[in-house]
Amino acid sequence: MSKSECKVCHHYCKLTENQTGLCKARKNVSGNIVAVNYGEITSIALDPIEKKPLRHFYPGSMILSVGSFGCNLKCSFCQNHEISMAGKDDVKTQYVEPENLIQIALDLKSRGNIGIAYTYNEPLISYEYVRDCAVLAKKNKLKNVVVTNGCVNEEILKEILPHIDAFNIDLKGFSKDFYEKIGGDFETVKKFIINAHAGAHIEITTLIIPDENDSEQEIVNLSEFIASIDNEIPLHISRFFPCYKMKDKKPTGVNKIYKLAEIAGKKLRYVYEGNC
Numbered sequence: 001m002s003k004s005e006c007k008v009c010h011h012y013c014k015l016t017e018n019q020t021g022l023c024k025a026r027k028n029v030s031g032n033i034v035a036v037n038y039g040e041i042t043s044i045a046l047d048p049i050e051k052k053p054l055r056h057f058y059p060g061s062m063i064l065s066v067g068s069f070g071c072n073l074k075c076s077f078c079q080n081h082e083i084s085m086a087g088k089d090d091v092k093t094q095y096v097e098p099e100n101l102i103q104i105a106l107d108l109k110s111r112g113n114i115g116i117a118y119t120y121n122e123p124l125i126s127y128e129y130v131r132d133c134a135v136l137a138k139k140n141k142l143k144n145v146v147v148t149n150g151c152v153n154e155e156i157l158k159e160i161l162p163h164i165d166a167f168n169i170d171l172k173g174f175s176k177d178f179y180e181k182i183g184g185d186f187e188t189v190k191k192f193i194i195n196a197h198a199g200a201h202i203e204i205t206t207l208i209i210p211d212e213n214d215s216e217q218e219i220v221n222l223s224e225f226i227a228s229i230d231n232e233i234p235l236h237i238s239r240f241f242p243c244y245k246m247k248d249k250k251p252t253g254v255n256k257i258y259k260l261a262e263i264a265g266k267k268l269r270y271v272y273e274g275n276c
Contacts, residue, residue: 002016002031003015003016003028004028004031004032004033005033006021006026006033007033007153007155008023008026008033008072008124008125008127008152008153008156009023009072009125009151009152009153009156009185009188010151010153010184010185010188011023011072011183013026015027015028015033016028017029017030017031020036020087021033021072022072022183023070023071023072023122023125024069024070024071024085024086024087024088025037025068025069025070025071025087025125025126026070026125026126035125035126035127035128035129036088037068037069037070037088037093037125037126037129038126038128038129039068039095039096039097039098039129040068040069040088040093040094040095041066041067041068041093041094041095041096042067042068042069042083042086042091042092042093042120042121043065043066043067043083043120044064044065044066044067044096044104045064045065046062046063046064046065046108046111046113047062047063047064047065047117048060048061048062048063049061049062049063049114049117049145051065052065052117052119052145052147052168053168053203053205053236053272053274054145054166054168054201054203055203055234055236055270055272056201056203056234056270057145057165057166057201057203058114058143061112061113061114062108062111062112062113062114063113063114063115063116063117063143063145064101064104064105064108064113064115064116064117065116065117065119065120066096066101066116066117066118066119066120067080067083067118067119067120067121067123068083068093068120068121068123068126068129069083069084069086069087069088069090069091069093069121070083070084070086070087070121070122070125070126071084071085071121071122071125071149072122072125072149072151072152072183073122073149073151073172073182073183073184074182074183075172075182075244076182076244076245076246077207077209077212077240077243077244077245077246077249078243078244079243079244080120080121081243081244083120083121084120084121084122098129098132098133098136099136101116101133102116102133102136102137102140102142105137105140105142106140106142114142114143115137115142115143115144115145115165116133116134116137116142116143116144116145117145117146117147118130118133118144118145118146118147119145119146119147120147122148122149122151123146123147123148124146124148124152124156124160125152127152127156127159127160130144130146130160131159131160131163134160134163134164135163137163138163143165143166144163144164144165144166145164145165145166145167145168146160146164146166146167146168147167147168147170148167148168148169148170148192149169149170149172149184149189150169150170150171150188150189150192150193150196151184151185151188151189151192152188152192153188154191154192154195157192157195157196158195161195161196161199161200162199164199164200165200165201166200166201166202166203167196167200167201167202167203168202168203168204168205168236169189169192169193169196169202169203169204169205170204170205170206170207171189171193171204171205171206171222172184172189172206172207172213173206173212173213173218173222174206174213174218174219174221174222174225175213175218178212178213190225193226193229194229197229197230197233202233203233203234203235203236204226204233204234204235204236205235205236205238205274206222206235206236206237206238207238207239207240208237208238208239208240208252208256208257208260209240209246209249209252210240210249210250210252210253210256214252214256214260216259216260216263219237219260219263219264220263220267222235222264223235223263223264223266223267223268223271224267226267226268227267227268231267231268231269232268232269232270233268233270234268234270234271234272235264235268235270235271235272236272236274237257237260237261237264237271237272237273237274238257238273238274238275239251239252239254239257239273239274239275239276240252240275241275254276257273257274257275257276258273258276261273
């Protein structure tokens with residue numbers, strides 16, 4: 001039986017007819033790999049821009065946040081696992097065409113909305129929907145924000161980058177071993193950050209998990225990497241709370257977050273503590 005290869009991310013899933021990839025969102029249909037979650041919205045809300053989190057991109061404004069289902073990583077600490085780990089038959093969705101999403105965003109301008117944030121699950125596994133909506137949003141003078149794990153191939157970023165105004169990139173940790181644990185690819189994420197910075201505003205978030213990615217040396221390495229690109233890239237160091245498959249873990253100590261933020265601040269101009 002012939003297979004088709006999905007080229008969106010580092011997994012390069014080889015799928016037979018009607019087979020769905022690891023992300024649960026891309027499927028082989030008649031030899032073509034398509035996004036089965038295209039326009040299938042699970043979550044939609046008008047959020048403060050700071051919640052993405054973005055601190056240096058139109059602070060004080062609101063943004064329409066939308067998400068679907070599926071993800072190409074398998075983080076045992078995922079805060080949105082109800083949708084990110086779900087497939088098409090596992091969650092309730094509502095189909096929203098790009099034109100309709102743009103109209104919803106425009107109708108919310110009176111409430112301070114500046115555009116659309118593609119978020120909640122991993123938006124770039126259905127990059128076609130992000131692209132189609134972002135093109136229309138630009139034409140209507142709306143901003144486009146992508147909140148992503150950055151684990152997609154360079155060709156995907158090249159296709160959407162001209163239409164995206166800002167990214168928050170979830171840098172899960174700063175070691176190859178940690179990324180292997182969660183089914184990611186360390187080098188792919190680093191390349192994504194470098195290339196995204198060349199074309200848009202970016203901010204980075206790292207969730208600090210006790211005994212997983214919380215060593216001081218790791219934060220030194222992480223902050224040095226970001227500073228090597230631009231020491232004015234904002235870094236959000238966020239506190240972990242028990243969830244999903246890590247309910248037995250204790251929350252990250254507040255003092256730990258402040259200490260790591262202090263260390264990162266030696267290399268970076270803007271470091272923010274989150275969930276404290």
